[in-house]
Amino acid sequence: MFDRLVQRSSKHMARLELVIAVSLLGLTCVSPLLATGIPEGSRHLVTIGVLAVQTLLVLRLVRRLEQTTKGFRESLGKLVTQLRKSGIETTTATVSPEIATTDWGDKYKAVCDEINKILLEFTHLKQQCATAEVRSQRYSLINQRLNDLMNVVPDPILLVDGSGQIVSCNRAAQHQLKIRDSSSVDNTGDQDTSLFNELLEQVKKNRGANAVFDWRVNSSSGQTTYYRVLTREVSSDNGNRSDASGDRAIFLQDLTPLHELRKRHAEFVSAASHEMKAPLAAIRAYTEMLLDGDATDDETREQFLSTIETQSQRLQRLVENLLNIARIEAGIMKVHKQAISVNEILQEAGRLMTxxxxxxxxxxxxxxxPLYLPIHVDRDLMLQAVINLISNAVKYTPQNGNVTVRSQLQDSTIVVEVEDTGVGMSPADMERLFEKFYRVEAHKQMAPGTGLGLALTKHIVEDVHGGKISVQSKVNEGSVFTIALPRASAKTAPVRMPTEFAEV
Structure with a gap:
């Protein structure tokens, strides 16, 4: 394409030379006429003719010059446009013989060669820029994905340089260590936070290529957090660790839930041992008295044996409750669900607690x-849960008080309430009421117990049957325990008429 433009320009130059030659020839012919002694009229006529011809030649010369200049301008314009486009091919200009024999040819070819050289360099540079842009976009995408991956991790992750400044960190580190976002921690040195400084001190104390240590953090609110800290030296590009750089990756694993679990396990073992110790001590004491012959008559001996039986039953209930809770938590409890009326269970529990x-x-x-309220439950487990609630209500209600058991339908939910006029409890006690072995301190002298009944009831209602249990209470006014269970569907509930329920 560029060759065609150069050839057109060469033709314009050849035409320009022809016009100049004709003009010079006309001037040569007119000059002798003006010098000879021809008649004045003829001389004027010839002069006018020559001038007319010269004028036409000059006009044609100007037009050819304009066309030639336009041709060069278009040629160079096309070339510049090609330079701005992507994917252009290298061109080689061919100078026409007419221009090549003049001074213009050498200059024109030199300009074209220089432009071609620039074109080659520009094309190569543009290819490099395109490759670099693709790589930059790829690295940017990889970096964004790595940042997203780090932010998903719930534990803090940090990259710290040799001077102790944060190079990068995830959101968990920002939140838990109270660090500003990563955009404000890059080489700013504004990391004077107590938690981060304390962490750096711990890292310095446990210096090593692959250090692992535990870190305990006490907050101003009194809350304690336990971390397992892992540090790793960051490798250089060639895979060698460099002590000069000192870059170090820090990983923090929150072990607070594990510590809480261990603490609760220890409390559970201690409480279970304590609850077992009392009946065992009573059984042993009365057994020793029988063996020593302290029971001299049948009435005393009967009393000792009755006490031993009572404590044995207490110990048996404790062991059974522990086993049931363990089975439910482990998911190995054998459950036999069936559709049954909730009122039948409540009526049976009422008879047993009368x-x-x-x-x-x-x-x-x-x-x-009065409605038939079917629920799909394990009859024995649900009966035990209701008995536990009624038993607690009777235990902690003073004499001549009232305990009321209700059932009702709310939308598609069957609600059971056990209300008493007992001693009630504080909001702080209600928060821990369903914990294993927890007993309200102010009520321990009112009635014996293991602190497992309500914990087991919660497991039976919520974990086994997908229901919900809650409590409302006021000190010295009483408590209301509420069980909410889904109503059995028509596929599981048998079709039968409601039965009459008597008040106990």
Whole structure:
């Protein structure tokens, strides 16, 4: 394409030379005429003719010059446009013989060669720029994905240089160590936070290529956090570790939940041992008295044996509750669910607890819904859960008090309530009420217990049957325990008429 433009320019130059030659020839012819003694009229006529011809030649010369200049301008313009485009091919200009024989040819070819050299360099540079841009976009995408991956990690991750400045960190580190976002920690030196400085001191104390140590953090609010800290030296590009750089990656693993679990396990073992110790001590004491012959008559011997039996039953209930809780938490509890009316379970529980209520002069009433309320549950486990609630209500209600058991339907949920007029409890006690072995300190002298009944009830209702248990209480006014269970579907509930329920 560039060759065609040069050839067109060469033709314009050849035409320019022809016009100049004709003009010079006309001037040569006119000059003798003006010098000879021809008649004045003829001389004027010839002069006018020559001038007219010369004028035409000059006009044509100007037009050719304009065309030639335009041709050069278009040629150079096309070349510049080619330079701005991508993927252009290298061209070689061919100078026409007409221009090559003049001074213009050498200069024109030199300009074209220089432009071609620039064109080659520009093309190579543009290819390098395109390759670099692709690599930059690829590295930027990889870097963004790595940042997203680090931010997903819930534990703090940091990269620290040899001077102790943060090069990079994830969001967990920003939040837990109270560090500003990574855009403000790059080489600014503004990292004067107590937690970060304390971490750096611990890292310096445990210097090593692959150091592992535990770090305990006490916050101003009194909360304690336990971390497992791992440090790794960052390798250079060739894979060698350089002590001169001192860059170090720091990984923090929050072990606080594990410490809490260990603490609760220790408390569980201690409480279980304590609860087992009392009945075992009573059984041993009365057994020794029987063996020593302290029971001299049948009545005393019967009393000792009755105490031993009572404590044995208490110990058996404790072991059974522990086993049931362990089975439920491990997911190996054998459950046999069936569709049954919730009122049947409540009525059975009421019958079993009537004697205990009567001993304290407590009125136990069942306010059951006249509707048939089917639930899909393990009958024995749900009966045990309801008995635990009624038993607690009877235990912590003073004499001549009231305990009321209700059932009702709320939308598609069946609700069971056990309300008492007992001693009640504080909000702080309600938060821990369903923990294993937890007992309200102010109520321990009112009735014996292991602190496992409500914990087991919560497991039965929520973990086994997918329900919900809650409590509302006021000190010296009483408590209301609420169980919410999904109503059994038509596929699981048998079709039968509601039965009459008597008040206990």
């Amino acid at each position: 004697a205990a209520a009567n001993e304290k002069g407590i009125t136990l009433a069942l306010e059951l819904s």
